[in-house]
Amino acid sequence: xxxxxxxxxxxxxxxxxxxxxxSLKKTVSxxxxxxxxxxxxxxxxxxAAVSTQSEFNKRASKIGLGIHQTSQKLAKLAKLAKRTSxxxxxxxxxxxxxxxxxxxxxxxxxxxxDLQLLCNSQNESGNTSRDTSSHSTTVVDNLKNxxxxxxxxxxxxxxxxxxxxxxxxxRRQLFSSSSSKDSSNPFLxxxxxxxxxxxxxxxxxxxxxxxxxxxxxxxxxTNADPSSSTQxxxxxxxxxxxxxxxxxxxxxxxxxxxxxxxIHELSNIFTQLATMVSQQGELALxxxxxxxxxxxNVEGAQSQLLKYLTSVSSNRWLMxxxxxxxxxxxMIFLFFVA
Amino acid sequence: xxVTALVILNSAASSSSSPEAADPVVLANATDVSRFGYFQRxxxxxxxxxxxxxxxNRTPAGQRQSVQxxxxxxxxxxxxxxxxxxxxxxHYPVRSAFALLNQILDEYQKAFGESWRGVKVDATQPWxxxxxxxxxxxxxxxxxxxxxxxxxxxxxxxILHKTIENLLDRGVKLDDLxxxxxxxxxxxxxxxxxxxxxxxxxTML
Numbered sequence: 001x002x003x004x005x006x007x008x009x010x011x012x013x014x015x016x017x018x019x020x021x022x023s024l025k026k027t028v029s030x031x032x033x034x035x036x037x038x039x040x041x042x043x044x045x046x047x048a049a050v051s052t053q054s055e056f057n058k059r060a061s062k063i064g065l066g067i068h069q070t071s072q073k074l075a076k077l078a079k080l081a082k083r084t085s086x087x088x089x090x091x092x093x094x095x096x097x098x099x100x101x102x103x104x105x106x107x108x109x110x111x112x113x114d115l116q117l118l119c120n121s122q123n124e125s126g127n128t129s130r131d132t133s134s135h136s137t138t139v140v141d142n143l144k145n146x147x148x149x150x151x152x153x154x155x156x157x158x159x160x161x162x163x164x165x166x167x168x169x170x171r172r173q174l175f176s177s178s179s180s181k182d183s184s185n186p187f188l189x190x191x192x193x194x195x196x197x198x199x200x201x202x203x204x205x206x207x208x209x210x211x212x213x214x215x216x217x218x219x220x221x222t223n224a225d226p227s228s229s230t231q232x233x234x235x236x237x238x239x240x241x242x243x244x245x246x247x248x249x250x251x252x253x254x255x256x257x258x259x260x261x262x263i264h265e266l267s268n269i270f271t272q273l274a275t276m277v278s279q280q281g282e283l284a285l286x287x288x289x290x291x292x293x294x295x296x297n298v299e300g301a302q303s304q305l306l307k308y309l310t311s312v313s314s315n316r317w318l319m320x321x322x323x324x325x326x327x328x329x330x331m332i333f334l335f336f337v338a
Numbered sequence: 339x340x341v342t343a344l345v346i347l348n349s350a351a352s353s354s355s356s357p358e359a360a361d362p363v364v365l366a367n368a369t370d371v372s373r374f375g376y377f378q379r380x381x382x383x384x385x386x387x388x389x390x391x392x393x394x395n396r397t398p399a400g401q402r403q404s405v406q407x408x409x410x411x412x413x414x415x416x417x418x419x420x421x422x423x424x425x426x427x428x429h430y431p432v433r434s435a436f437a438l439l440n441q442i443l444d445e446y447q448k449a450f451g452e453s454w455r456g457v458k459v460d461a462t463q464p465w466x467x468x469x470x471x472x473x474x475x476x477x478x479x480x481x482x483x484x485x486x487x488x489x490x491x492x493x494x495x496x497i498l499h500k501t502i503e504n505l506l507d508r509g510v511k512l513d514d515l516x517x518x519x520x521x522x523x524x525x526x527x528x529x530x531x532x533x534x535x536x537x538x539x540x541t542m543l
Contacts, residue, residue, distance in 0.1 A: 248402055251433045255484045262491040269498045276505050283512040290519035297526035304533035311537070 010061075012054050056118055060139050063111050067146045070104045073097060074153050081161040094161065101154055108147055116140045169239060341438075342410065343369040343425040344472050345390040346446055346465075348454055349397070349416060362394040362421060364460040366446065368468040386425060394421040402436055415439040420446070420454065434482035438475055442468065 077097045080090055119136040349362040369386055371379045389407060397403045397416040405412045413435040414423045422439040445467055446454075479486040 245402060248433065248436055252484075255433060255488065259484060259488055259491065262488065262495065266491065266495060266498065269495070269502065273498070273502060273505065276502070276509065280505070280509050280512050283509070283516055287512070287515050287519045290516070290523045293523040294519070294526040297523065297530045301526065301530035301533040304530065304537045308533070308537040 010057065012057065014054060056115070056122065056136055056139075059111065059115050059118070060143060063108060063115060063143050064146070066104065066108045066111070067143065067150055070101055070108065071146075071150050071153070073101050073104070074150060074157060077101065078153070078157045078160070081157055081164060098158070105147070105151055105154065108150075112140070112143050112147055115143065169236075172236070173240075173243070339427065339429045339476070339478060341370070341424060341426045341430065341472055341476055342373075343367075343386045343390075343423075344438075344442060344468055345387070345394075345423045345425075346442065346468070347390060347394045347421045347423070349394045349419055349421040362391050363458060364390070365420075365454050366461060366465040366468050368464065368472045370472055389425075390423045393423060397421060402439075404432060404435075411435075413439060415443070417443055422446075431478055431482070431485065434478035434485050438471075438478075438481040441481060442471055445471075 077094065080094050080097070083090075119133075119140050122136060123133045344366075345364060345368075346366040347362040347364050364387060367387070369383055371382045374382050389412060393403070393405055393412050393414050394416070397414045399416050399419060402413070402415045405414070409427065410425050411428055411430070411432075412423060412425055413432065414421060415436060420443060422443050424435050424439055426435060446465075449465075449467065475481045479489055
């Protein structure tokens with residue numbers, strides 16, 4: 001009997017085999033009822049084991065198919081994310097695909113966990129052979145690895161998408177010349193979208209309920225486009241307004257930093273001023289000392305001169321000298337005349 | 339650096355979701371149109387009001403915006419649907435403009451509380467605070483403390499530069515004085531020695 005999911009490549013004919021064995025046994029053996037009962041029981045047991053094994057295989061094949069489909073969707077998403085140009089931004093489909101893939105991955109994750117539990121319970125129940133248990137564990141590990149690879153790919157694609165988006169935003173800001181243009185454009189474009197938003201009041205806004213939107217997408221509805229396309233527009237608007245606010249705040253912070261640096265410079269100037277004043281104070285002290293020396297010298301010289309003056313102007317020595325000279329003349333005169 | 343007009347509007351009616359957006363309602367208005375000729379003044383006032391309405395219509399709530407219009411810059415700040423605009427020339431610093439808008443919004447809310455929300459027609463009475471603000475804040479230093487501090491600091495820096503130059507000159511003069519005083523000291527010492535010599539040597543003659 002073929003498994004119903006198209007991707008599996010095995011044909012589960014164990015039930016045919018079991019029926020063939022039964023029929024053979026019935027024709028060949030003439031054993032008593034008890035062993036046949038036991039046979040039947042063991043057959044039933046083995047059938048149960050076989051059925052659980054086929055159940056395991058069915059689920060594993062379903063999970064494998066799911067992983068394959070998810071990786072295909074992921075490849076499509078990667079292509080879309082790489083392809084984005086500045087104006088032709090398919091962010092709507094990217095959003096949808098992202099949510100779908102996220103749901104798929106979570107569903108597959110839970111299914112793999114269930115499968116692993118089943119495999120463990122089978123191994124513990126003990127009526128499977130060693131090969132079967134190793135086979136089932138190998139299958140579970142393989143599925144887990146594939147799911148992990150798919151998740152990593154998904155994360156890579158998301159990072160690439162955000163980088164692209166940032167690059168586009170930078171380019172858009174480079175090309176928009178003045179703020180008035182930026183402010184008027186979103187407003188001009190917003191009015192017609194706002195009027196359309198009234199018609200689409202049945203679909204919820206994408207930023208309100210993510211799961212709600214994705215579930216609606218899952219069911220195949222596609223008229224969530226107009227309301228979800230306002231989201232990147234509002235984002236652009238908000239980013240431009242954030243840029244204006246940022247520039248205001250930046251200018252305030254720059255002014256404060258300017259004031260702080262001016263105050264630093266002023267403090268430097270004051271310290272230099274103080275150094276220079278102290279150095280010049282030293283010079284003033286030297287001058288003071290020199291002037292004191294000069295004063296002392298001049299005072300001493302003045303006293304000397306004063307003494308000289310008094311000695312010159314006093315008559316006592318002079319009188320003695322004149323009297324001495326007269327006496328000498330008198331003596332000579334007396335000696336030579338008398 | 340001039341402020342030409344200050345306008346306060348109620349832009350609650352102009353929320354962009356409603357397609358039949360009414361224009362913002364002027365709550366207070368102060369214009370200085372003395373630069374224009376007498377006959378152009380009325381037209382200039384009308385023009386200012388019209389531009390004010392348009393810009394206030396396009397400023398979303400809680401955002402600041404600056405628009406260049408001919409030779410004027412229009413700065414607008416929308417805070418909880420109360421929108422304040424200022425028309426000024428290019429030299430006025432943008433940051434001070436927004437500080438001014440903040441201040442007049444605060445004053446208006448202090449003066450009128452929330453009563454402005456119900457006003458649907460343009461207010462015709464002038465608000466005296468706004469007119470005196472227009473004259474007082476022609477100089478951005480009045481309204482923006484940071485600007486004033488920066489200006490004072492710059493003046494102080496200039497004064498300090500001059501002081502340091504004076505100090506250098508003083509240093510040069512002090513050097514000169516040191517030289518001269520040392521010369522004087524040497525000369526006085528020679529004088530003293532001479533005087534002592536004449537006093538002691540020829541006392542006999």
